[in-house]
Amino acid sequence: MKLLLSVYGLLGLVSAAALQPRKVSYDGFKVVRVPVGMDASKVTDIVSQLGLSTWKGAPQAGRFADIVVAPEKFDAFTKATQGMEVSVMHENLGESIAQESEFPDFSVAAVNSTWFNAYHSYADHLGFLKGLQQQYPSQSEIVTSGSSLQGNAITGIHLWGSAGKGVKPAIVIHGTVHAREWIGTMVVEYFAYNLLTNYASSSEIKGFVDKYDFYFFPVVNPDGFIYTQTTDRLWRKNRQSTSGSSCVGHDINRNWNYQWSVSGGASTNPCAEDFKGTSGGDTPEFKALSSWLSGIKSKQGLKLFIDYHSYSQLFMTPYGYSCTAVSTKNTELQSLARGAVAAIKAQSGYTYQYGPICSTIYKATGSSVDYVNDVIGSDYTFTSELRDTGNYGFVLPANQILPSGQEAYAGFRYLLLNMR
Ligand SMILES: *[C@@H]1O[C@H](CO)[C@@H](O)[C@H](O)[C@H]1NC(C)=O
Numbered sequence: 001m002k003l004l005l006s007v008y009g010l011l012g013l014v015s016a017a018a019l020q021p022r023k024v025s026y027d028g029f030k031v032v033r034v035p036v037g038m039d040a041s042k043v044t045d046i047v048s049q050l051g052l053s054t055w056k057g058a059p060q061a062g063r064f065a066d067i068v069v070a071p072e073k074f075d076a077f078t079k080a081t082q083g084m085e086v087s088v089m090h091e092n093l094g095e096s097i098a099q100e101s102e103f104p105d106f107s108v109a110a111v112n113s114t115w116f117n118a119y120h121s122y123a124d125h126l127g128f129l130k131g132l133q134q135q136y137p138s139q140s141e142i143v144t145s146g147s148s149l150q151g152n153a154i155t156g157i158h159l160w161g162s163a164g165k166g167v168k169p170a171i172v173i174h175g176t177v178h179a180r181e182w183i184g185t186m187v188v189e190y191f192a193y194n195l196l197t198n199y200a201s202s203s204e205i206k207g208f209v210d211k212y213d214f215y216f217f218p219v220v221n222p223d224g225f226i227y228t229q230t231t232d233r234l235w236r237k238n239r240q241s242t243s244g245s246s247c248v249g250h251d252i253n254r255n256w257n258y259q260w261s262v263s264g265g266a267s268t269n270p271c272a273e274d275f276k277g278t279s280g281g282d283t284p285e286f287k288a289l290s291s292w293l294s295g296i297k298s299k300q301g302l303k304l305f306i307d308y309h310s311y312s313q314l315f316m317t318p319y320g321y322s323c324t325a326v327s328t329k330n331t332e333l334q335s336l337a338r339g340a341v342a343a344i345k346a347q348s349g350y351t352y353q354y355g356p357i358c359s360t361i362y363k364a365t366g367s368s369v370d371y372v373n374d375v376i377g378s379d380y381t382f383t384s385e386l387r388d389t390g391n392y393g394f395v396l397p398a399n400q401i402l403p404s405g406q407e408a409y410a411g412f413r414y415l416l417l418n419m420r
């Protein structure tokens with residue numbers, strides 16, 4: 001036993017040094033959109049019988065299901081969906097991913113708006129924050145909200161205005177807790193870039209930054225995000241193992257330890273995309289993010305928290321764990337959310353829906369929003385699903401980064417202008 005262990009240990013070392021993890025190939029895979037109809041069981045059966053994966057959880061009655069189909073399953077899938085209006089999101093997912101992953105050269109010393117013309121490696125995201133910070137050394141700093149399971153710092157940028165740092169109420173923005181939602185990273189970075197680069201020239205932006213301390217964390221699930229770039233572009237969870245299962249990953253955004261045990265809003269199956277963890281709050285990322293938030297709240301107060309996701313074009317409020325529980329601030333939150341989506345529409349013409357998570361998208365337990373609203377006690381709490389509504393889904397073309405950032409900023413700006 002001892003010998004075996006050490007041989008395996010040695011092999012592990014050798015292979016870790018010599019081999020990169022093999023990339024999951026999506027060459028020839030299609031992503032298709034199917035109207036579910038009023039009885040969800042038909043599409044649900046097709047998905048389970050053919051062993052397909054979906055992009056937005058279980059098929060829901062009256063909505064669309066976005067389904068990934070491997071080449072060897074095309075024939076069976078076509079047969080099973082005969083008579084349904086199937087549309088194609090990605091003709092060849094592997095090709096779409098390859099295009100998206102052509103990361104351009106990047107220089108930390110010359111951070112500029114061309115950043116928003118493409119997606120980037122995780123190392124370059126850290127470089128972008130560093131380079132941006134170095135351009136504004138007197139009003140920004142790099143911060144970390146603790147560490148991930150694998151020891152990656154959950155890195156962000158903190159901005160402040162004329163009062164100096166750490167004085168004004170905090171606004172905290174999270175992106176990419178779900179690793180494959182790359183547009184979230186870019187949008188959160190756009191906010192930081194927009195505020196810093198326009199502080200001197202825009203009295204409105206100066207007003208925002210003088211009034212609040214901003215903390216932007218573009219990637220709160222660094223282990224998962226790195227894994228989407230080394231190994232599997234469609235990875236969602238963290239990289240935590242579960243005893244008794246060979247499946248890896250806990251869904252950090254089903255693990256926040258508030259109303260965690262309510263049933264029906266997450267999976268108890270370690271292989272599922274929305275696996276809630278073995279106990280409430282058992283992800284290192286939850287522990288790190290929540291204790292950091294609670295520290296900020298007691299130090300500066302927490303005015304606003306937003307968790308950015310993709311995709312579906314939604315702007316949502318508490319709660320996820322229940323469709324009947326109503327937040328004490330519900331009237332004001334709905335009014336702000338309604339204003340934010342109107343501002344988004346005015347900016348880009350894109351339509352976002354708004355409302356409480358549970359009734360707008362689905363029941364979800366253990367999400368950051370419910371926890372931050374009720375346990376941390378942020379004055380205002382939202383979560384948004386960014387573009388699109390199902391043309392490209394997670395693999396959103398790079399020419400939509402800048403318009404996504406601009407429209408999301410329009411919604412954010414509405415909140416900054418209208419929060420009490
Ligand atoms: C803008 O950034 C890109 C990427 O880092 C860099 O190649 C380019 O030189 C920069 N442009 C300017 C004007 O600094």
Ligand SMILES: [Zn+2]
Pocket residue numbers: 177178181309310
């Ligand atoms: Zn998400």
